[in-house]
Amino acid sequence: xxxxxxxxxxxxxxxGAPVELKCNYSYSGSPELFWYVQYSRQxxxxxxxxxxxxxxxxxxxxxxxxxxxxxxxxxxxxxEDSAMYYCALSPRYGQxxxxxxxxxxxxxx
Amino acid sequence: DGGITQSPKYLFRKExxxxxxxxxxxxxxDAMYWYRQDPGQGLRLIYYSQIVNDFQKGDxxxxxxxxxxxKESFPLTVTSAQKNPTAFYLCAxxxxxxSVGxxxxxxxxxxxxx
Numbered sequence: 001x002x003x004x005x006x007x008x009x010x011x012x013x014x015x016g017a018p019v020e021l022k023c024n025y026s027y028s029g030s031p032e033l034f035w036y037v038q039y040s041r042q043x044x045x046x047x048x049x050x051x052x053x054x055x056x057x058x059x060x061x062x063x064x065x066x067x068x069x070x071x072x073x074x075x076x077x078x079x080e081d082s083a084m085y086y087c088a089l090s091p092r093y094g095q096x097x098x099x100x101x102x103x104x105x106x107x108x109x
Numbered sequence: 110d111g112g113i114t115q116s117p118k119y120l121f122r123k124e125x126x127x128x129x130x131x132x133x134x135x136x137x138x139d140a141m142y143w144y145r146q147d148p149g150q151g152l153r154l155i156y157y158s159q160i161v162n163d164f165q166k167g168d169x170x171x172x173x174x175x176x177x178x179x180k181e182s183f184p185l186t187v188t189s190a191q192k193n194p195t196a197f198y199l200c201a202x203x204x205x206x207x208s209v210g211x212x213x214x215x216x217x218x219x220x221x222x223x
Contacts, residue, residue, distance in 0.1 A: 086152065
């Protein structure tokens with residue numbers, strides 16, 4: 001069965017510190033992986049997807065198939081990064097996203 | 110900020126009543142979804158539809174019903190059979206049925222059962 005885990009419910013870092021939000025998945029095939037973000041009073045939106053290999057707002061995420069992980073990283077956190085972050089998995093050629101429980105990132109001044 | 114809209118923003122319901130949450134999209138997307146968002150549990154899929162007049166149950170469909178009579182619309186009815194309906198409900202859509210793509214989310218409806 002497909003499953004996404006995010007071990008940290010809450011992660012607090014100071015401004016300027018590196019941040020890593022962990023995501024692990026279980027899936028027998030080769031999934032598509034995504035990070036979604038929900039800022040306060042805004043709708044849930046896509047941050048990045050592994051297939052595009054982009055850096056969005058300074059965030060990157062590398063798919064590690066051996067460790068079945070897709071951790072989200074940023075070298076220098078900003079206060080505006082404070083939000084709820086969800087890791088999500090979609091099987092190839094399917095539409096049934098599976099979301100992780102989410103990690104609330106709080107960047108302290 | 111159009112694209113996908115949900116109404117109402119807040120909804121109050123008495124126990125034993127059915128309520129219907131609206132979801133409309135003008136993105137010409139084939140697939141639409143309903144999720145329930147609870148603190149600490151992430152998003153859980155209630156129902157999804159990949160094409161008009163067809164829909165499938167998600168992980169937590171009990172106590173909910175949907176219809177997909179038009180491509181643009183995917184209303185969700187929360188029935189009196191739903192044991193714990195107080196939650197934040199999110200609707201989403203994505204482009205092509207059967208393909209992998211970004212999901213676009215609506216602003217959500219917060220349902221409170223009194």
